[in-house]
Amino acid sequence: MTSALQAAHLRLPPGPVDLTAIDSGATPGVECGKKDGKAALVALGDELSDLQERLFAEGVADIGHGRAVLLVLQGMDTSGKGGTLRHTVGLVDPQGLRISSFKKPTKEELEHDFLWRIRKALPGKGMIGVFDRSHYEDVLVVRVHELAPKREIERRYDAINAFEAELAGAGITLVKCMLHISADTQKERLLARLDDPTKHWKFNPGDVDERAHWPQYREAYEIALERTNTEIAPWYVIPSDHKWYRNLAIGELLHETLTNMNPQWPAADFDVEEQKRRLAEEIPVK
Numbered sequence: 694m695t696s697a698l699q700a701a702h703l704r705l706p707p708g709p710v711d712l713t714a715i716d717s718g719a720t721p722g723v724e725c726g727k728k729d730g731k732a733a734l735v736a737l738g739d740e741l742s743d744l745q746e747r748l749f750a751e752g753v754a755d756i757g758h759g760r761a762v763l764l765v766l767q768g769m770d771t772s773g774k775g776g777t778l779r780h781t782v783g784l785v786d787p788q789g790l791r792i793s794s795f796k797k798p799t800k801e802e803l804e805h806d807f808l809w810r811i812r813k814a815l816p817g818k819g820m821i822g823v824f825d826r827s828h829y830e831d832v833l834v835v836r837v838h839e840l841a842p843k844r845e846i847e848r849r850y851d852a853i854n855a856f857e858a859e860l861a862g863a864g865i866t867l868v869k870c871m872l873h874i875s876a877d878t879q880k881e882r883l884l885a886r887l888d889d890p891t892k893h894w895k896f897n898p899g900d901v902d903e904r905a906h907w908p909q910y911r912e913a914y915e916i917a918l919e920r921t922n923t924e925i926a927p928w929y930v931i932p933s934d935h936k937w938y939r940n941l942a943i944g945e946l947l948h949e950t951l952t953n954m955n956p957q958w959p960a961a962d963f964d965v966e967e968q969k970r971r972l973a974e975e976i977p978v979k
């Protein structure tokens with residue numbers, strides 16, 4: 694079973710963004726509930742895996758003009774970036790993935806332009822790159838906590854658009870996902886982490902402090918989403934209060950993206966019959 698969910702259901706329309714008007718508990722494009730939604734993701738896995746392998750094969754054969762995909766996962770703590778990696782991204786061959794998590798920048802990273810560390814993490818040809826947080830932190834947490842001068846933050850929106858246009862020009866298809874959860878959902882998930890000793894490693898007391906800045910984060914997201922929602926690198930807002938929906942929606946987005954790219958199995962650059970003959974005629978290997 695597959696769902697009727699399409700990228701169009703999730704695409705953020707151009708113009709001003711009001712996240713309070715987007716229901717984080719909705720399931721756009723999907724009629725079913727959790728059980729069938731989970732089954733739909735499993736059903737999608739084989740096709741996703743096949744498309745990814747074709748893309749990878751194109752990269753190895755050096756055809757397809759060095760194409761790649763870059764999935765950007767942005768969201769507040771507990772929005773499910775890790776869960777998406779495990780349940781959706783995990784459906785494809787790990788050899789074809791390049792996963793990068795962006796944390797608080799190191800001293801060396803801070804000495805460079807904010808895109809320096811991002812450039813070093815880009816997917817090579819045939820790969821699916823995944824960013825768990827991204828260059829958007831440099832206009833989100835940095836804006837909320839005034840970690841850079843106002844003028845520098847202002848400059849970054851255009852710098853991001855120029856950078857992403859450059860990536861698109863180089864054959865990298867961007868899929869930018871904002872994992873949208875409510876403050877209540879975050880509270881529930883943080884409490885669940887505290888109730889489960891096997892989840893304590895994921896808990897950071899600082900996350901509770903960050904919750905106090907929820908309205909400032911929402912505003913920073915709204916500004917960033919509006920200013921970087923370009924034709925070439927559009928934003929998708931994924932209602933993420935339901936984990937199963939989030940996983941399925943991002944799976945469908947990846948599937949649609951890869952289907953549109955239509956990667957092809959490379960033709961052999963050798964004579965297949967000749968190679969069969971050589972194997973048939975060889976002296977037995979002891």
Ligand code: AMP
Nearest residue numbers: 770795796797798826830831834835840
């Ligand atoms: P986590 O994703 O939960 O492991 O946390 C990573 C932390 O690094 C988050 O609190 C991010 O806001 C923070 N972080 C990521 N990128 C930056 C950045 N460019 N500047 C400051 N903090 C960042």
Ligand code: MG
Nearest residue numbers: 770771897900
């Ligand atoms: Mg965290």
